[in-house]
Amino acid sequence: MKNRGLIIALITVLSIIAIGIVGVLVMLLKGNFGHIGLKGFGYNVSNELIVEEQFDAVYDEIWVDSDAGNILFQKSKDEKIHVTIYGDEDRTTVEEVGSRLQIKTKAKKCFGICFNVQAAKVEVQVPESFTGKFDLKNRFGDTEVEEFEHVTMDVENNYGNIDILAAKKVNIKEDCGDVKIGEVEDATIKNNLGDIKIDLVTNYVNLKNSCGDIKINEAKIEKDSFIEDNMGSIKIYSLNEVYVDAKTSLGDIKMNTNYRTADVTLKIDNDCGDIKVEN
Numbered sequence: 575m576k577n578r579g580l581i582i583a584l585i586t587v588l589s590i591i592a593i594g595i596v597g598v599l600v601m602l603l604k605g606n607f608g609h610i611g612l613k614g615f616g617y618n619v620s621n622e623l624i625v626e627e628q629f630d631a632v633y634d635e636i637w638v639d640s641d642a643g644n645i646l647f648q649k650s651k652d653e654k655i656h657v658t659i660y661g662d663e664d665r666t667t668v669e670e671v672g673s674r675l676q677i678k679t680k681a682k683k684c685f686g687i688c689f690n691v692q693a694a695k696v697e698v699q700v701p702e703s704f705t706g707k708f709d710l711k712n713r714f715g716d717t718e719v720e721e722f723e724h725v726t727m728d729v730e731n732n733y734g735n736i737d738i739l740a741a742k743k744v745n746i747k748e749d750c751g752d753v754k755i756g757e758v759e760d761a762t763i764k765n766n767l768g769d770i771k772i773d774l775v776t777n778y779v780n781l782k783n784s785c786g787d788i789k790i791n792e793a794k795i796e797k798d799s800f801i802e803d804n805m806g807s808i809k810i811y812s813l814n815e816v817y818v819d820a821k822t823s824l825g826d827i828k829m830n831t832n833y834r835t836a837d838v839t840l841k842i843d844n845d846c847g848d849i850k851v852e853n
Contacts, residue, residue, distance in 0.1 A: 619644060620692045625659035625668055634673040635707045636698065641681035642714040643694030644734075649720055650699035661694030681714075721756070735768075752786075769806075779840075787847075798839050805846045813853035816840050820849050829853065 665680040679694040721740035739756040792812040822844040
């Protein structure tokens with residue numbers, strides 16, 4: 575009888591876990607999971623202003639490392655770099671390290687179910703003429719960047735969306751969240767769970783997605799490029815005259831024209847999902 579009771583208890587626990595997993599999968603399929611945000615996990619974005627400083631734009635790199643919070647990069651109205659941070663003063667540092675402006679925010683440790691934990695908000699305004707590098711790491715929260723057409727960006731998110739309006743080059747690693755890029759020359763993006771969307775790429779792409787759709791509105795590929803998806807659809811709505819080497823294990827392939835004698839090749843692999851290219 576004791577063993578029977580234990581079995582019933584285990585079945586109940588496993589059933590609850592299974593229901594939870596199904597619920598998460600349903601949210602993912604409906605596209606709602608990526609919009610839960612910080613509050614959905616017990617975090618509130620702080621409104622306490624702790625840093626308001628300005629710096630001369632003499633740096634080669636602006637580096638941000640955030641445990642939990644939102645990161646926003648905007649164009650400044652002058653030739654200065656302005657840093658505004660909301661959060662915990664004791665867990666925040668802003669310092670100059672050589673030719674790099676370094677910003678770091680740490681979150682309070684949280685175990686189990688967390689309620690009313692304060693997350694930081696980092697706002698950086700940079701002159702449009704800046705030609706250096708943005709190196710951004712965000713473990714939990716959204717990252718947004720306005721148009722910086724001359725800047726190379728390395729962005730790493732564990733959970734949260736990435737939205738960049740314009741950049742010269744992007745190198746992005748995303749664990750869970752959507753990645754949206756406006757205009758970019760070179761885009762190297764790896765996403766484990768979420769969609770990848772690019773409005774315009776003008777030179778090179780290397781996109782890898784484990785679970786999610788990949789969409790490019792316009793691609794002008796000038797060097798051999800690669801797109802790979804394990805599960806999701808791949809769509810390119812406008813492509814220049816390149817050879818497309820496409821294959822899918824489960825799904826359909828649709829292309830208007832394929833330029834087999836072109837000097838540049840775009841290789842597309844999909845394990846499960848359709849491939850559609852309009853060229």
